[in-house]
Amino acid sequence: MAKKAGPLSGLKVVELAGLAPAPFACTILADLGADVIRVDRATPGNDVIGFPNDPLARGRRSIGINTKTPEGVELVLKLADEADVLIEGFRPGVAERMGIGPEQVHARNPRLVYGRMTGYGQDGPLATVAGHDINYIGISGALEPIGHAGQRPVVPLNLVGDFGGGGLLLAMGVLAALFERQSSGKGQVVDASMVDGAALLTTSLHGLLNSGLWPGGRGENMLDGGAPFYDTYETADGKYVAIGAIEMRFWGDLVKVLGLDPEETPVHVDKNEWPKLRKIVAEAVAKHTRDELVAKAEGTDACLTPVLAPGEAPSHPHNVARGTFVDIGGVVQPAPAPRFDRTPAETPEPPRPKGADTADVLAELGVDAEGVERLKAADTIV
Numbered sequence: 001m002a003k004k005a006g007p008l009s010g011l012k013v014v015e016l017a018g019l020a021p022a023p024f025a026c027t028i029l030a031d032l033g034a035d036v037i038r039v040d041r042a043t044p045g046n047d048v049i050g051f052p053n054d055p056l057a058r059g060r061r062s063i064g065i066n067t068k069t070p071e072g073v074e075l076v077l078k079l080a081d082e083a084d085v086l087i088e089g090f091r092p093g094v095a096e097r098m099g100i101g102p103e104q105v106h107a108r109n110p111r112l113v114y115g116r117m118t119g120y121g122q123d124g125p126l127a128t129v130a131g132h133d134i135n136y137i138g139i140s141g142a143l144e145p146i147g148h149a150g151q152r153p154v155v156p157l158n159l160v161g162d163f164g165g166g167g168l169l170l171a172m173g174v175l176a177a178l179f180e181r182q183s184s185g186k187g188q189v190v191d192a193s194m195v196d197g198a199a200l201l202t203t204s205l206h207g208l209l210n211s212g213l214w215p216g217g218r219g220e221n222m223l224d225g226g227a228p229f230y231d232t233y234e235t236a237d238g239k240y241v242a243i244g245a246i247e248m249r250f251w252g253d254l255v256k257v258l259g260l261d262p263e264e265t266p267v268h269v270d271k272n273e274w275p276k277l278r279k280i281v282a283e284a285v286a287k288h289t290r291d292e293l294v295a296k297a298e299g300t301d302a303c304l305t306p307v308l309a310p311g312e313a314p315s316h317p318h319n320v321a322r323g324t325f326v327d328i329g330g331v332v333q334p335a336p337a338p339r340f341d342r343t344p345a346e347t348p349e350p351p352r353p354k355g356a357d358t359a360d361v362l363a364e365l366g367v368d369a370e371g372v373e374r375l376k377a378a379d380t381i382v
Helices: 021-031 070-081 094-098 102-106 133-140 159-184 194-201 203-211 248-257 271-285 290-297 317-322 358-364 369-377
Strands: 012-016 035-041 061-065 085-088 113-118 189-193 230-234 240-244 304-306 325-328 331-334
Touching (some): 021 035, 021 159, 061 358, 094 102, 133 194, 240 290, 290 304, 358 369
Parallel strands (some): 085 113
């Protein structure tokens, strides 16, 4: 296979197919130029692991292998022999029982970086317990502060655990291990836990707590919607704008955009005035449609932006100018990020059907056409 463009061009990654966080880590690596081979389960049908045209399956090849057979396990090990990275998202102990755990792989390829994605980590009292994003961010301390005062915590989609504290953390860990390998010549296991990752995302919050700068409960502080100058407001057309006018100069611009009288508007940093100020801002915002307000704020530092639905975001002029979203196989989705000036990433290819590249990948391992047919007949591959 020809090398892809991007800063990770030439990096070889084996992905044991799963859902959400581990595939997201592999998407990041594939977006940036790595040759990722997704090992799908060898079952009938041409579906990808998630759903057709799933962006989390873009930019890599697929080989269908039945890992419940000795021959299938050996094929995975052969892939790992030639790889720099292997990523799996099983519960602790599952990969070992399959015969493709770190010890089995490192015995053959000690330079391989073995990335492991779990909710609770590879050890600890909850390591083998089932859970999802909401559970992981719940015990990490990341969920409780999110929401309005006097109300229950609000679920922030599965962005904090699965993706920010999960897949992104794993991708970073893999790259750190690859950097270390340059000096040691050895691979290692990367234990990426969504609890650990979500907790890491709250680092700044712990600093605020310890310094006394986060004195209130949920929804009562500056950055959690408690401050009237840092929140969302409904507009006349039932849509919303986001306001983040913290600094005095930015607040001054916002006061002008909203048509408020500076002499009669409470000091925005005076917490005692927040209830009154919130009512004033809400009433001013409600006089205009979302797009009217956005137009009034254009060219200012009022820190007022539209709250766009995911389907609207690709059409925003800034996102269009930056190419923040791309169309891949008829599905509009985020483009690879970040950006590199010398080794830019290419637009990813659409997701491949399960097993679409089995023959080609096996040929790279030295398996001829006759061997491929034999493996198919034995239900080892698809």
